[in-house]
Amino acid sequence: PDFLLRSDHNPSNHLLDLGNxxxxxxxxxxxxxxxxxxxxxxxxxxxxxxxxxxxQAADTPDRVGMTEIKHVTGLYAFWDExxxxxxxxxxxxxxxxxxxxxxxxxSRALPLWPSDFPDIIGLPYGLGLHVGDQCIxxxxxxxxxxxxxxxxxxxxxxxxxxxxxxxxxxxxxxxSQFSMEGAQEVTPKEVLPHGRFLxxxxxxxxxxxxxxxxxxxxxxFFTGDFHLLVPLTVSEHDWCAWQxxxxxxxxxxxxxxxxHRSPFPTATVSLRQVEPDAEYExxxxxxYDPAPAVKxxxxxxxxxxxxxxxxxxxxxxxxxxxxxxx
Numbered sequence: 001p002d003f004l005l006r007s008d009h010n011p012s013n014h015l016l017d018l019g020n021x022x023x024x025x026x027x028x029x030x031x032x033x034x035x036x037x038x039x040x041x042x043x044x045x046x047x048x049x050x051x052x053x054x055x056q057a058a059d060t061p062d063r064v065g066m067t068e069i070k071h072v073t074g075l076y077a078f079w080d081e082x083x084x085x086x087x088x089x090x091x092x093x094x095x096x097x098x099x100x101x102x103x104x105x106x107s108r109a110l111p112l113w114p115s116d117f118p119d120i121i122g123l124p125y126g127l128g129l130h131v132g133d134q135c136i137x138x139x140x141x142x143x144x145x146x147x148x149x150x151x152x153x154x155x156x157x158x159x160x161x162x163x164x165x166x167x168x169x170x171x172x173x174x175x176s177q178f179s180m181e182g183a184q185e186v187t188p189k190e191v192l193p194h195g196r197f198l199x200x201x202x203x204x205x206x207x208x209x210x211x212x213x214x215x216x217x218x219x220x221f222f223t224g225d226f227h228l229l230v231p232l233t234v235s236e237h238d239w240c241a242w243q244x245x246x247x248x249x250x251x252x253x254x255x256x257x258x259x260h261r262s263p264f265p266t267a268t269v270s271l272r273q274v275e276p277d278a279e280y281e282x283x284x285x286x287x288y289d290p291a292p293a294v295k296x297x298x299x300x301x302x303x304x305x306x307x308x309x310x311x312x313x314x315x316x317x318x319x320x321x322x323x324x325x326x
Contacts, residue, residue, distance in 0.1 A: 005054040005067070015054040018078060019070025028081050035086055043082065044112070047095035079108045098136075101144065111147045112166065114140055118150035120188035126179030127236070127260040127312060133161040134240045134257060135233075141165075141226045141242070152195070153178075154207040156214075156287055157314040160255050163215055164244075165222055171195030172204055175312070180260050210288035214316070217290075218253045221246055229254060229269040236261040245273045250321030258308035266307045271319070274298040279323040285316045295322070 003023035004014040017023050035043060055068040083089050093100055093109035097116035115136050122129040133149060140147060141164045149162040151169040158175065159167070177194040179186075196203040221244035229241035236259050245252035254271060258264070274280065276299040284306065285291040296319075306315055 005051075005058050007053040007057045009053055013049075015049065015051055017058070017067075017071065018074030019067060020074075024074050024078055028078055032082060032085050035082070035089070041086075041088065042090040042092060044092040044094065045109075047100060076104055076108065083108065098140075101140070106144055111140075111144065112168075114144075114147045114149065118152075118162065120192070123152065123173075123188045123191040124186045126181060127175070129178065130158055130161040130257075130312065131234060131236055131240075131259055133158075137162060137164045138228060138232050138240065138242050142228075145223050145226075151211075154204055154211045156211075156316070157257065157312045159211040159215070160314045160316065161257065163218070163255070164226075164242075167215070169208070171197045171200075172208075207288075214288050218244070218316075218318075220249065221251075221253050224249075224252060225273065227272045229256070229271070230267070235259075238262065239264065239267045241267070241269050243271055245271075247273060252319060254317040254319075256306055256308065256315045256317070258311060258313045260312040262311060265309055266305060268303060268305045270303060271301040271317075274301045274319070275321075275324065276302060278321055280319045281322050282317065282319045285318070286310075286313065290318065293318075 003017055003020060003026065005017045006014055016027060018027070031043070034040070051071070052068070055071060058067040059065065079091060082091070091109035092112040093105055094111065094113045097119075098111060098114040101111050101114060117132050117136060118129070122132055125132065129152065137149065146165045148166040148168060151159055151162050151167045152171065152173050153159075153175055154169075154172055155175050171192070173191065173195045177191070224244045224246040227243040227245065229243055230239055232240065239256065239258055239262060241254065241256040243252060243254040252271075252273070254269070256267065256269065258267075276297070278298045280296050280298060280301060281293045282296045282301070283291045283293045286308070301319060304317075306317075308315055
């Protein structure tokens with residue numbers, strides 16, 4: 001009992017006191033034993049809990065805030081000890097989505113589920129779900145190189161909206177089942193029956209394989225430089241576009257989205273970190289099948305007009321340096 005913090009607002013719920021060295025040693029030994037016994041090499045820790053009142057209840061008047069400080073430093077010590085005991089251990093960190101993506105945490109762990117919006121929470125938003133995916137990923141990628149997200153549809157538009165780092169999927173819901181009207185008075189339970197799971201007849205296995213193959217083909221660029229190519233907004237009328245570049249490879253990718261309410265079929269973007277006088281091999285693919293590559297000068301990539309006739313629709317641009325400037 002002395003390992004637990006309590007609060008009068010919820011007497012039936014307790015918080016393990018990681019600021020208590022004895023409690024921390026106990027939980028470290030316990031989790032470490034489970035990892036060893038089961039051969040675990042990726043440990044996921046969630047935290048669906050509001051701890052503030054528990055910390056405050058344990059403080060004394062002359063030490064306000066100390067329970068919180070000790071708990072947080074104890075949490076880092078817990079993770080550090082697990083990693084020391086299990087070299088190569090990956091930690092997937094979560095806290096009701098993305099509430100634990102601070103500098104100390106991401107130096108020890110990956111946020112493979114950085115937001116609960118791509119979960120069933122986002123389904124009532126219709127095609128706005130994918131706009132939210134784009135904003136979450138393009139926003140976070142400016143600070144965190146590797147993270148994950150959820151996919152509910154294997155169309156190139158939907159998967160590319162999540163494709164910075166990694167993704168998980170549960171079922172396929174056709175884009176036609178997603179409303180264009182934004183948040184609706186529907187519940188996730190009304191949307192989910194339209195889905196097809198892996199074991200269901202009608203699940204698009206071939207489309208899923210193509211999505212995964214495309215993800216694998218651009219995976220080397222996830223640790224490259226990230227650039228927004230147009231201002232990032234939440235507007236369903238705007239385009240969204242970003243670029244991932246690896247200078248050591250002389251190559252990169254750009255992903256462009258025409259959102260479902262955009263009246264503009266064409267946009268002009270300027271790829272970054274390309275040499276104007278150098279020659280590049282470039283392919284522009286609306287679907288999963290890579291388009292034939294063509295040769296382009298760097299200056300053309302710096303002022304590149306692209307057209308997406310569909311709403312919503314996307315393009316994947318692959319480019320590779322083939323000759324340096326003359």
